Amino acid sequence: MSGIVCLAFVIAGSSFCLAADVPQNVAELWADFDPRSAPLDTHLVREWTSDGITYRSITFHIGTFKGQPARMAAFYAFPQGAQKLPGLLHLHGGGQRAFLREVEYYAKRGYACLSLNWGGREMEQAQPGDPNTDWGAVDPTQQNVPGYQNLLPGELYLDPVESPRNNNWYLLTLGARRGLTFLEQQPEVDPERLGVYGHSMGGNLTVYVAGSDSRVRVAAPSVGGSGYRTRRWPLLPEQRKIEPKGDVNLYDRTLGFESYAPRINAPLLWLSSTNDFHGIMDDT
DSSP states (O other): OTTOOOOOEEETTEEEOOGGGOOOSHHHHHHTOOTTTSOOOOEEEEEEEETTEEEEEEEEEEEEETTEEEEEEEEEEEETTOOSEEEEEEEOOTTOOOOHHHHHHHHTTTOEEEEEOTTOOOOTTOOTTOOOOBOTTOOOSGGGGGGGSBOSOOTTSSOSSSOGGGSHHHHHHHHHHHHHHHHHTSTTEEEEEEEEEEETHHHHHHHHHHTTOTTEEEEEEESOOOSOTTSOOTTOTTOOOOOOBSOHHHHHHHHOHHHHGGGOOSOBOOBOOSSOGGGOGGGO
């Protein structure tokens, strides 16, 4: 990256990078990640049908971080017997979880819909012993809130040097892009018609995914994903400015929404409001 060959050292099952290898912009951050390369290893937890809709509770492999595998739990639904369906990826907001009502709503309207449980809360209708999202050696959930502004190394972070890969949003975006891979591999889904949407923190993720994955053909971020989070608008004293732990300019170049927006080639339906700090209207 930046003209320097990346080096990887594997010691006791953990990967290490050099400071010179740290990505400096969005293109470099995602250049070495192929969301299709690793097998999904999808596990079916439960399947049922109701009113012509097939529902599945699943888990799939996200990746291996610091030598430990990470898995995502999700709900998936589609109309029985349908083919070439458009696929929707739903990304829940903060404090929420994968929603059965989301996949039901869109399956009844002719979509295949996958709702990720990125935050790791107990799944709806979970039974004792059911697997859930498990991030392994890292934690980009709300159990690790400082990680959303973090670039510095630490026990729950990926790189041993200051890096955007130490930020929660990087890992969550990576997991969501693996969700797109799940969708495009389903026999009833048209892989050329994939969309992504989410609310609040899910709106943030929607912009990150749409700005890093060309498979997205349409996106609808709701009160999230608007830019310039590290700068305060003088006429908006209620705005919560992001103060990254680490290099602010590096954060802006690799994780600022203003750095992802120019990379989005799909149509966007941007939904906003006045009462969610993830979607300041003047930033949109």
